[in-house]
Amino acid sequence: MTTPSETAVEAQVEDLQVKASFWQSAKRMARKQPVGVAGLMVVILMIIAAIFAPVLTPYDPVINSYEYILTPPGEGFLLGTDQFGRDIFTRILYGARTALFVGFVAAAVGSISGLVLGVGSAYFGGIVDLVLQRVMDVFMAFPLIILALAVVAILGTGTQNVIIAITIPFIPQCARVVRSNALAIREIPYVDAARALGFGHMRIILRHMAPNVMAPFLILFTAFVGQAILLEASLSYLGLGVQEPTPAWGLMLQGGAEEYAESAPWVAIWPGIAISLAVFGFNLFGDAVRDTLDPRLRSR
Amino acid sequence: MSKYILKRVVLMIPTLLGAGILVFFLMRLIPGDICELRYVATGFAVDQEQIDICRKNIGIDRPVIIQFADFMFGFFTFDPGPSMWTDKPVMEEIGLRFQLSLQVAIMATIVATIIAIPLGAISAIKQDTWLDYAVRLFSIAGIAIPSFWLGIMIILGLLIITQEVTGIPWMPPIQYKPIWEDPIHNLSQLIWPAVATGYRYSAVATRMTRSALLEVLREDYIRTARAKGLIEKVVINRHALKNAMLPVVTIIGIEFAFLMGGLVVTEQVFNLNGLGKLFVDSVTNHDYTMVQSLVMLVVLIFVVVNFLIDLCYAWLDPRIRYS
Numbered sequence: 001m002t003t004p005s006e007t008a009v010e011a012q013v014e015d016l017q018v019k020a021s022f023w024q025s026a027k028r029m030a031r032k033q034p035v036g037v038a039g040l041m042v043v044i045l046m047i048i049a050a051i052f053a054p055v056l057t058p059y060d061p062v063i064n065s066y067e068y069i070l071t072p073p074g075e076g077f078l079l080g081t082d083q084f085g086r087d088i089f090t091r092i093l094y095g096a097r098t099a100l101f102v103g104f105v106a107a108a109v110g111s112i113s114g115l116v117l118g119v120g121s122a123y124f125g126g127i128v129d130l131v132l133q134r135v136m137d138v139f140m141a142f143p144l145i146i147l148a149l150a151v152v153a154i155l156g157t158g159t160q161n162v163i164i165a166i167t168i169p170f171i172p173q174c175a176r177v178v179r180s181n182a183l184a185i186r187e188i189p190y191v192d193a194a195r196a197l198g199f200g201h202m203r204i205i206l207r208h209m210a211p212n213v214m215a216p217f218l219i220l221f222t223a224f225v226g227q228a229i230l231l232e233a234s235l236s237y238l239g240l241g242v243q244e245p246t247p248a249w250g251l252m253l254q255g256g257a258e259e260y261a262e263s264a265p266w267v268a269i270w271p272g273i274a275i276s277l278a279v280f281g282f283n284l285f286g287d288a289v290r291d292t293l294d295p296r297l298r299s300r
Numbered sequence: 301m302s303k304y305i306l307k308r309v310v311l312m313i314p315t316l317l318g319a320g321i322l323v324f325f326l327m328r329l330i331p332g333d334i335c336e337l338r339y340v341a342t343g344f345a346v347d348q349e350q351i352d353i354c355r356k357n358i359g360i361d362r363p364v365i366i367q368f369a370d371f372m373f374g375f376f377t378f379d380p381g382p383s384m385w386t387d388k389p390v391m392e393e394i395g396l397r398f399q400l401s402l403q404v405a406i407m408a409t410i411v412a413t414i415i416a417i418p419l420g421a422i423s424a425i426k427q428d429t430w431l432d433y434a435v436r437l438f439s440i441a442g443i444a445i446p447s448f449w450l451g452i453m454i455i456l457g458l459l460i461i462t463q464e465v466t467g468i469p470w471m472p473p474i475q476y477k478p479i480w481e482d483p484i485h486n487l488s489q490l491i492w493p494a495v496a497t498g499y500r501y502s503a504v505a506t507r508m509t510r511s512a513l514l515e516v517l518r519e520d521y522i523r524t525a526r527a528k529g530l531i532e533k534v535v536i537n538r539h540a541l542k543n544a545m546l547p548v549v550t551i552i553g554i555e556f557a558f559l560m561g562g563l564v565v566t567e568q569v570f571n572l573n574g575l576g577k578l579f580v581d582s583v584t585n586h587d588y589t590m591v592q593s594l595v596m597l598v599v600l601i602f603v604v605v606n607f608l609i610d611l612c613y614a615w616l617d618p619r620i621r622y623s
Contacts, residue, residue, distance in 0.1 A: 138318035141602045145564050150326045153583050272449035280444035
């Protein structure tokens with residue numbers, strides 16, 4: 001807990017240090033948000049795993065090798081092999097690519113669409129706002145997984161369709177939060193000033209209002225990446241997401257994992273740890289971003 | 301108050317109607333229909349005439365707008381008609397599974413509440429100690445760990461532990477029996493999915509309890525309570541926790557509404573024949589009536605729970621009523 005005066009001094013100090021070097025600010029963040037930095041470490045680790053997967057492992061993630069089926073962890077295979085003889089460690093490394101790709105694309109598309117819709121809804125108000133809000137209500141009432149299931153049933157399985165299925169539910173969630181923030185901003189005189197200057201709607205929305213709702217937007221974005229990774233894993237587990245032989249964590253838990261649970265528990269254990277760790281990392285990092293950007297939530 | 305209730309009830313209608321339109325057209329966008337699926341499944345040469353007869357029998361050859369009116373009429377009279385796949389009344393098919401899903405949902409809520417409120421309270425009272433950090437880690441982990449994986453781990457754990465202790469690996473029973481027929485059998489089957497979903501569900505509630513309680517603990521009346529010499533236990537239980545419960549109850553309510561739909565994955569792991577499984581099966585079978593009814597049921601539960609929460613708020617806080 002900090003007293004108001006302390007916070008004010010801190011804010012001044014922060015202003016003075018804006019030009020401080022990258023390392024200094026990183027150090028300061030590490031001191032203030034140790035847990036957030038731990039989350040960031042996990043995220044960076046994941047990105048490294050995704051980029052350098054071919055260097056980090058000698059095996060191929062896709063080719064089956066029947067002579068090594070269900071080899072226990074140890075010699076040669078760090079985390080053992082699955083029911084097709086593929087090295088689990090290798091598939092986890094390559095799986096990070098799928099997870100990050102789905103996570104970032106779904107979060108970016110979902111939150112940006114939500115941003116535009118939310119700000120637009122608040123800016124135009126009246127009937128536009130009312131109709132948009134009712135549509136958002138409908139999507140919010142639909143359980144995420146059911147919406148995703150329906151989208152996959154229509155478009156078919158595969159990485160791209162999974163991204164679409166995951167993105168759609170994010171849009172109303174983001175739009176709603178952004179709208180409530182944008183409503184307050186609309187009342188600030190500079191928006192009136194921009195309108196008086198004769199700027200177009202699009203320009204006012206994108207240049208004047210959107211940048212001022214960046215804090216909730218970024219908070220939602222980081223939360224969405226974690227959620228998207230989890231949703232992709234769930235859909236792939238149900239057989240509705242990414243398809244074999246693409247390495248994906250949820251997919252690795254499908255079928256084989258339960259069947260061989262007793263004789264080869266490593267097949268079920270490691271991909272789940274990978275999913276949990278990744279989502280954990282993004283959540284911790286997201287919390288730190290929220291605490292930094294939203295002073296009201298500080299020290300809670 | 302009655303004016304407020306009326307306004308809220310009227311606002312529910314567009315959401316339900318919108319959800320109806322959405323699911324109706326979503327289902328019809330899925331390539332193929334139930335008749336094609338049926339005759340392709342038999343493996344014989346597909347006879348166009350037979351497919352046409354089948355479509356006529358089921359009624360999906362009628363104009364879309366009439367089908368939609370039929371669906372809406374069925375929804376508002378609580379009689380959606382027979383399932384396209386099994387021909388049994390939809391209400392009967394849902395009724396068979398509703399019991400199981402509802403029981404898991406309620407048990408998961410109980411598990412979540414038992415975990416969330418004490419942990420959240422401890423975390424807030426001991427703010428910034430190792431205990432607080434441990435609770436926060438535990439609750440963030442609850443959001444991060446996929447409940448289906450936790451389910452697999454629970455089954456795996458049960459197998460290994462029973463193997464070690466008794467020598468015979470034990471698995472939860474697969475056949476469902478209602479709790480009033482065989483409570484031990486019933487609980488030994490359903491407690492595991494309830495724990496797997498309940499832990500995840502508790503995570504949000506724990507965080508909410510913690511932050512709500514922290515906020516309340518800074519209020520003047522807490523200082524007053526302490527100043528007049530009340531022991532800390534009374535201050536926390538009587539004065540602080542009670543006032544911090546409102547947002548927690550809201551979160552538990554909202555999550556409960558989502559739980560009914562979110563059981564899809566858990567039921568898959570534990571091989572339970574509940575609403576989630578029925579939903580997945582019905583989507584694959586192109587059973588329009590069944591999917592529409594299930595979605596409307598879930599949306600209805602969601603809307604009603606939200607309505608009740610708003611009602612509680614309005615009842616507790618007069619400012620909302622008059623705005």
